[in-house]
Amino acid sequence: MLPHFNQVLFSGVSGKKGMQLACLFDHICAVATLILVLVFYWAVVVLQKRFSGHLLYKEHKPLETAWTVLPMLLLIWIALPSLYLLYSHDETPKKVFTTVKVIGHQWYWEYEYSTWEIFKGEAFSFDSFMVQDPDLKYGSPRLLTVDKPLVLPYKVPVRILTTSADVIHSWTLPSLGVKADALPGRMNQLILCSLKPGISWGMCSEICGDAHAYMPIEVEFISPEDFIKWSQEAAEKIG
Ligand SMILES: [Cu+2]
Incomplete structure (x- = not known):
């Protein structure tokens, strides 16, 4: 899931949306390679x-029809799955396991566990800062x-709401194929x-300013199950 040096293709995907993308x-x-060849x-x-074959191109109705229709079919072949993903990735399931609000700040993320679909829990929130080089543990x-990483359950759908406290940020997880802008006031x-x-x-x-990176x-x-335990403990500790 972690990208590595000189990587050309996607890093490992861990969600259905990532796989589809x-x-x-x-x-x-594959289509682009076909066209190129x-x-x-x-x-x-x-x-x-x-010098010998130019007569072929004076007028050739079937050939002209073919090189008009063929690119059109190729474009449709690319556009259909692309449109399908665009709309299907926007669909919301009837039930989500939990909802987390993500608030972008200059320059850190704040995670707010505020509403609970499955169980009653106390609302709590925490800030998540990057670990600076001198404090980095070996292997991280x-x-x-x-x-403080965001903790979420796997195998169940989770709703993320993104917003911002100052400028526009964008919350992205490539391995899951999700990205949403965090806009102030929205x-x-x-x-x-x-x-x-x-x-x-x-x-x-x-690009959100000085420490965007x-x-x-x-x-x-x-x-x-672990998530429910973790969130109850975190609610007591932080909330
Ligand atoms: Cu940002």
Whole structure:
């Protein structure tokens, strides 16, 4: 799930949306490669027949129809799955396990556990700051580790509401295929569902000022049972 040096393709995905986006990327790459190969082949053929084959291009109705219709079909072939993902990723399930409000600040994230769909819990919130280099533990990724990660349950849908206290930020988790702008005075919603436990990393994806690069997102996914226990303990400790 952690990107590595010289990485070309996607880092590991841990959610359905992330998988779908990776598949769409592969699909579009395959179509683009097909077009590249065809155009290159055609260019070679045309250049080789520069002097002998030009009669072929004076008028050729079926060929002209083909090179109008074919690109259109290729575009539809790319657009349909893309539109499907665009709208299906916006859908909200009838029930979510919990809702967390994410508030962007210059330059850290605040997480507010305020409403509870499954159980009654006390509202509490905490700030999540990046760990500076001298305090970094061996093995923790630099510029991505935070002092208090957001804790969420896996295997169940979770609603994230994003907003901001100052300028526009953007809360992003690439491995789950989610990204939402955090706008002052407005609330954005996204649904995420991790299919495996573990840690996912992300970064603020909107240039938000001086320390824009130093407000990473670290999310720890634990089992729903552990999450209930954790949140009750956290509510007592913080709330
Ligand atoms: Cu930001």
